[in-house]
Amino acid sequence: RFAHYDYWSDRVRQSLLADAPADLLVFGMGELPLFMIADRLSSGEDIHEITTIPGTVIKKGIHSPPDDSFHDPVIVPSFSDVSSDKRAYARAFGMIHAEQDPYRGRRVIQAHPKVQIIQNPPSRPLSTDELDWLSELPFSRSAHPHYREPIPALEPVRFSIVSHRGCFGNCSFCAISHHQGCIIQSRSVSSIAREVRRLTTHPEFRGIVQDVGGPTANMYGMFCNHWESRGTCPDRVCRPDCPNLATSHEPQVTLLETLRQIQGVKRVFVSSGIRYDLIGTDEAGYLGALCTWHVSGHLKVAPEHISPHVTKLMGKPGREDFDSFRQRFEEQQQGKKKKQYLVPYFMSGHPGCTIADMIELAEYIRDNHLYTEQVQDFTPTPMTVSTCMYYTGLDPCTLEPVHVPKDREKRIQRALLQYRDKANHELVREGLSVAGRADLMGDGPDRLIPGLPGHHRKRNKRRKMA
Numbered sequence: 001r002f003a004h005y006d007y008w009s010d011r012v013r014q015s016l017l018a019d020a021p022a023d024l025l026v027f028g029m030g031e032l033p034l035f036m037i038a039d040r041l042s043s044g045e046d047i048h049e050i051t052t053i054p055g056t057v058i059k060k061g062i063h064s065p066p067d068d069s070f071h072d073p074v075i076v077p078s079f080s081d082v083s084s085d086k087r088a089y090a091r092a093f094g095m096i097h098a099e100q101d102p103y104r105g106r107r108v109i110q111a112h113p114k115v116q117i118i119q120n121p122p123s124r125p126l127s128t129d130e131l132d133w134l135s136e137l138p139f140s141r142s143a144h145p146h147y148r149e150p151i152p153a154l155e156p157v158r159f160s161i162v163s164h165r166g167c168f169g170n171c172s173f174c175a176i177s178h179h180q181g182c183i184i185q186s187r188s189v190s191s192i193a194r195e196v197r198r199l200t201t202h203p204e205f206r207g208i209v210q211d212v213g214g215p216t217a218n219m220y221g222m223f224c225n226h227w228e229s230r231g232t233c234p235d236r237v238c239r240p241d242c243p244n245l246a247t248s249h250e251p252q253v254t255l256l257e258t259l260r261q262i263q264g265v266k267r268v269f270v271s272s273g274i275r276y277d278l279i280g281t282d283e284a285g286y287l288g289a290l291c292t293w294h295v296s297g298h299l300k301v302a303p304e305h306i307s308p309h310v311t312k313l314m315g316k317p318g319r320e321d322f323d324s325f326r327q328r329f330e331e332q333q334q335g336k337k338k339k340q341y342l343v344p345y346f347m348s349g350h351p352g353c354t355i356a357d358m359i360e361l362a363e364y365i366r367d368n369h370l371y372t373e374q375v376q377d378f379t380p381t382p383m384t385v386s387t388c389m390y391y392t393g394l395d396p397c398t399l400e401p402v403h404v405p406k407d408r409e410k411r412i413q414r415a416l417l418q419y420r421d422k423a424n425h426e427l428v429r430e431g432l433s434v435a436g437r438a439d440l441m442g443d444g445p446d447r448l449i450p451g452l453p454g455h456h457r458k459r460n461k462r463r464k465m466a
Contacts, residue, residue: 001027001057001119002096002110003079005089005391007380012083012391017059018112023047025057028179029165031134032123054102055123059115071107073118074099078111086392087399093388094396100178103231125166125185125227132191135162141202159199160211160271163187163255167215168222168238168245169275171304172315173350173378173386176215182238183227184219189255193262200264207265212256212294213272218279218286221251237315240278247278249286256294270294273302273345276325277317291332295340299329302345304376305353306364313352313395313402315385319364326368344370348413349378351389351402355409355431358416359440362448365417377414419448 006013017025024047026033033055040050051058051067060067074095082089092110096119099105105121126134141158143151164186167176192212199205214220224232225244232238240247259268270290279287290299305311306319326342333339346365348358365371380387388396393404405413412434415427428449432440442451 001025001383002076002108002117003082003089003092003112004382005380005387006382007387012079012089014079014112015057015059015110015117017057017117018079018115023058024050026055027057027119028055028123028181029126030055030123031126031130051118052120054121057117057119059117062111062114062116064116073107073109076108076110079113080111087394090388090392090394090396090399093385094399097178097385097396098234100181101231101234102181102183103227103229104234105231122181125181125183128186128188131165131185131187135187136191136195156210156271159202159205159209160213161192161195161209162214163192163212163217163252164214164220167219168224168232169216169219170237170315172313172389173347173381173384175381175383178383180215182232183224184222186221186251189251189258192255193258196259196262196265196268200262205264207267209259209265209268211269211271212259213270215272216275217270217272218249218252218274220255222247222278240280247280248284249279249282250284253284253286253289256289260293267296268294269296271300273300275317276301277321279325279328282328287328287332291329291336291340297338298341298343300343300345301325304345304347305350305357305361307353307357307360310350310353310357313386313389314347314350342370343372343374345374345376346372346417347376347378348417349405349410351378351386351393351404353405353413354403355405355412355416355435358413359432359435359437359448362416362419363440366419366446366448371420373418375414375417377410377417416448425449 001017002015003012005011013019024037026037033053036053037050037056041047076092076095077088082092096108099108100122102122102124107121108119110117143154164184165180166182166184167174167180168182168184170177170182196209199209223246224238224242226233238245256268256270259265301322303322304314304316306322308318311318329342346361378386378390380390385396389402390404393402394400395402412427412431415424416431418424419428429441429452432438432448440448
């Protein structure tokens with residue numbers, strides 16, 4: 001929507017609307033703005049007069065006179081400023097980020113060389129009835145006829161159910177807060193049950209509902225007492241211990257139990273990731289139900305890191321939350337004939353993360369037997385806090401400097417995440433040497449990688465001489 005850092009070209013680019021020969025840009029999920037635009041166009045209104053619909057971005061000439069409909073807009077640093085001054089970029093991002101709430105967000109204006117880019121406040125969240133209606137439209141669950149070859153990515157989601165929208169997790173490397181928003185919008189149990197019943201009539205359905213979830217599976221049915229009246233809090237992010245945030249898992253437990261009872265359904269899985277710090281005291285027995293009925297063999301979770309200052313910059317729960325969840329998950333495995341396993345997602349190369357931090361994470365993975373081939377190396381994408389930090393070297397929330405791993409250091413961090421892979425040993429060895437951790441090279445269970453070739457023989461020779 002605005003001037004943004006583009007990783008592939010390694011430069012700041014203009015808003016898409018400034019570059020494209022379009023008059024109007026729709027952002028977010030888009031249903032409500034599209035209805036309004038279509039209605040006004042069909043009544044004969046000119047598209048250039050459609051300037052105030054929530055969830056849209058317009059452009060005006062750089063010298064256009066002020067518009068009275070834009071009351072109290074937020075003027076952010078211009079494209080020229082943010083493309084030449086990283087501090088101005090970070091400041092502009094922080095101002096834009098603060099206006100992405102549908103209830104308290106204001107119009108945001110950014111000047112570009114030839115046009116002004118004007119974002120209206122985000123569109124309001126859909127009601128349960130609206131989301132039910134939309135979700136129950138007669139989608140074919142097939143690829144578009146234009147495609148001639150099979151699409152492998154379609155099969156894992158073909159018989160999946162979207163139960164809700166939105167996520168209040170506020171992970172720094174995720175742009176969902178700018179698209180779906182932080183306010184949870186849940187479908188009704190009856191609507192989801194109807195969709196599953198229709199699945200059972202599909203000729204290729206084999207009785208397996210592959211996933212029931214959303215951006216974060218276990219946020220279904222959660223709400224804040226203030227969302228509908230004043231939106232999300234401007235000065236804080238949602239936390240499980242907030243007294244206004246209803247984090248009971250009873251709605252999802254009820255939903256999953258209802259779906260299990262539908263004739264023609266053999267299994268109902270929850271394959272979307274869960275936010276483990278929300279489970280809390282778990283009065284509804286969510287974790288037990290999840291492990292008993294809705295996890296095949298692996299439960300996906302995303303701690304991403306365990307170093308406190310790194311998880312803080314990521315917007316993720318800390319190590320203590322993950323350790324507590326792991327213990328409770330293991331307790332659920334007692335007495336089971338077929339053991340289940342956690343699949344943790346860890347990330348390397350995130351802004352703020354150093355080689356020493358990655359070594360700490362590698363040792364944690366080693367000590368807790370959490371090694372996995374599925375890892376993530378941070379890649380900057382537009383409209384995230386993390387990308388702003390990557391480009392500017394500043395935290396846009398505080399404007400404090402942030403260490404940014406790049407080039408070879410970034411490759412070393414990725415290698416440390418997969419230290420068992422022999423192809424990574426040279427980079428791991430370099431990282432351990434730089435950090436002064438040669439003690440992690442050599443033989444023994446507490447080492448990450450073997451020592452240099454010939455090192456073991458020389459050490460044995462010295463012992464014999466002694």
